[in-house]
Amino acid sequence: MIRLNRIIFCCFLILGLANSLVAQESEELSIEDKRVQNIEDLISRVKSNTYRLNAKDKKAIDDFISFVQQRESMLKDAKFRLAQEEKRSARLEKSFEDNEQVLTELESELQLKLGVLGELFGVARQMAGELKADTIGGYNFSEFPNRDPQLDRLATLKVLDLPALEDLWLLHLNEIKSSGEIINKEVNIIEPDGDISIDTITRYGPFNAALGGNFLTVDLENNGYKKLAKQPEGSITGKLKSHQKSDEYAIAPIDPTRGFLLSLYLEKPTIFQRIAQGKLIGFIILIIGISGFIFAIYRYYFLFMKGRSLISEKQTNSGIYKEIADLSSNSKDADSLERSIDEILVALNGSLSKGVNWIKFLAAVAPLLGLLGTVIGMIETFQAITLFGTGDPKQMAGGISQALVTTMLGLIFAAPLLALYTLLSEKVNEIMQDLDEYASLTLAKKS
Helix, strand or coil: CHHHHHHHHCCCCCCCHHHHHHHHHHCCHHHHHHHHHHHHHHHHHHHHHHHHHHHHHHHHHHHHHHHHHHHHHHHHHHHHHHHHHHHHHHHHHHHHHHHHHHHHHHHHHHHHHCCCHHHHHHHEEEEHHHHHHHCCCCCCHHCCCCCCHHHHHHHHHCCCCCCCCCCHHHHHHHHHHCCCCCCEEEEECCCCCCEEEEEEEEECCEEEEECCCCEEEEEEECCCEEECCCCCCHHHHHHHHHHHHHCCCCCCCCCCCCCHHHCCCCCCHHHHHHCCCCHHHHHHHHHHHHHHHHHHHHHHHHHHHHHHHHHHHHHCCCHHHHHHHHHHHCCCHHHHHHHHHHHHHHHHHHHCCCCCHHHHHHHHHHHHHHHHHHHHHHHHHHHHHHHHHHCCCCCHHHHHHHHHHHHHHHHHHHHHHHHHHHHHHHHHHHHHHHHHHHHHHHHHHCE
């Protein structure tokens, strides 16, 4: 780079001299002095630039030599440290191998000295692990905050000394004592909105806990308890409330699985969710059944009021009874009277029996629709088996639920509707029988 600068500078110098010589030949002798001065200025500038460029080149060369020396020193130092680390690595590797051999010898010696104690320690570790599995998330966790760390430590120890075995014994003893207690204690209650309050709950051993007749579940993350999202049926919660209010011995429900059975209530569908599993067919059966019940109740009320009205008419000799009596007095022969009375009774029977057969029809249609829903549900089940196989029962649960729920709904509505149809028919027959007897008596008097 320095040489290139010098070459360029010399070229410019030669060009300047050449231009000066050309100008000298073309100009007149009167400007000789001026040309000489220009040449002297050019020579002065050349000398100045030469000095400056030489100083710059010298500095660059010195810096490069210093940089090379610095890198050589760094390389030498790095090679020295590499040699030191290689020696250290060899020394540590040898120490590791020696320590491994010593550790193997010590483990063999430990096994010989332990003898039957090794089996004892194994059983103790197993018991610690089982107790941890049984008590994790237990309802009495707040009373023993250090239990889980202790059990974790005992489950990992190879050699358990006497204090460790005593700790394990005390932990089991506390659990046994806790399983026979019904106590009240103040704990953190996690509200549905996430707020934390302090309240007094009742703990029934390690099985369950309750607050105000509501079952609680453990919330380990927030170090507290929260109400079960869905409580069991009233028969169970009623006994729980009765026990909390009683000052004497009373029956209290407990969950022997320590919360597992109560958690299943979260997955138990409600009545509406169960009906929804029947899908469209289930809702059609529901509409048919409810409509049949409403219509049957209406017809029974109509027949009941009609029966009371006829009784009142019979006592006052009005209404249809008066009409039959008038026909008897106006008719000249029994045949014409019988035909007239039959017409009146037939018209009344039609009015009383109006819509009753529809209830019988709905009672017959409900189980048939249930059977249709069963067929549709089984088709969906087989389609799920075809697509996903039998490995996942949840894929088949929807079709099976529809099949069973529609059948259940059909039978639930069919039997009561059939009973209502029978009741209405008996009511109609009862009313008509009374009128038939009165008509027969009238005809007998006419004869």
